[in-house]
Amino acid sequence: MISSSDLSSQFALDVQGVNQLKLESKQASPESLKKVAQQFEALFMNMMLKSMREASPQDGMFDSEQTRTYTSMLDQQLSQKLASRGVGLADVLVRQLSSTLGAGNPVAEMQAATPGPEQAGAVTPTPGSGEVAKQVQDFTQRLMPHATEASAATGIPAQFMLGQAALESGWGKSEIRGTDGRQSFNLFGIKAGGSWKGRSVDVATTEYVDGKPQRVVAAFRAYDSYADAFRDYANLLRANPRYQSVIAQGQDAAGFAQGLQRAGYATDPDYAQKLMSVIRQTSAV
Secondary structure (H helix, E strand, O other): OOOHHHHOOOOOOOHHHHHHHHHHOOOOOHHHHHHHHHHHHHHHHHHHHHHHHHOOOOOOOOOOHHHHHHHHHHHHHHHHHHHHHOOOHHHHHHHHHHOOOOOOOHHHHHHHOOOOOOOOOOOOOOOOOOHHHHHHHHHHHHHHHHHHHHHHHHOOOHHHHHHHHHHHHOOOOOOOEOOOOOEOOOOOOOEOOOOOOOOEEEEEEEEEEOOEEEEEEEEEEOOOOHHHHHHHHHHHHHHOHHHHHHHHOOOOHHHHHHHHHHOOOOOOOOHHHHHHHHHHHHHOO
C-alpha cells in the first residue's frame, strides 16, 4: 500500500516550494540550487513515465480506471525515488545555472521556466489600480456568461463562482497547463479521479496534511473550453452529496466559502478566508 507520505516527497515541484528556496538562496548557495534542480528532475521523470504509459496499449482484460490510477501513483513514487538517487539531469541544471550566479538569482530563473500553474488554491494578487484592476475586470467580463449559466444550474451567485475561479487560477494568469503548454481550461482546480473519462494533465501542487503543506504531483481534469469547465463545476456541486450544504448556503458568501472548506474542496486551512476576500473583489466589478 502506498501512503500519502510516500507520494509527497521533498522532490515534487510547486511554486510555493520554489519560492521558499528562492528566499533561502539570496546568496545563491550551492545547496539551494541543488534542491531546486532535484525538484525539476523529479517532475521531469514523472512526465516521462506518464508519456511512456500513454504510448503503451491500455485495453487489456485487467485494465481499468482503478488499475490506471494505481499505476499513476506507482509512477509518481518511482520518479521521486529515481530523482533522489539522481539520473544526471539535476547535475546538468546545476552546472548551467551556476554560470549565472553573478547575473542574478538562479532559483528565480528556474522558477520562471517552470511549466504549469502555481498551485491549486494559490493566493491570487490583490487587485488595485492600473494593470491589475484591468486584469480583474477582463477576467470577470470574459467569464461572466459561463458563470451565469452555472449560477442558473446551482442557484449560487455568479460572482461567487467567479471568485473561486479567480482564486484557483490567479485571475487567469496561472491556469493549469500540460507539459506541452496546452490549455486545460480548468479554472477550479478539479482533480481527475478514477471516474474521470476525459483528458487530464499532471501538475505540481500543494496539499495540506494535518495543517502542514506537502508538495505533490497530481492529475487535474482538462476541458475543451471555459464553458465546459463551468458546466463540470456546476455538475460537481449538484451531484456530489458532499456539497449539498454548499448549495443550500450558496446565497451567502461566507456560507458558500466556509461550506466548500468544510466539504473538503481544498486542504488549505485558510481557503475560506481567501475565497471570501476574492469574492468581494469580483462582486465590486
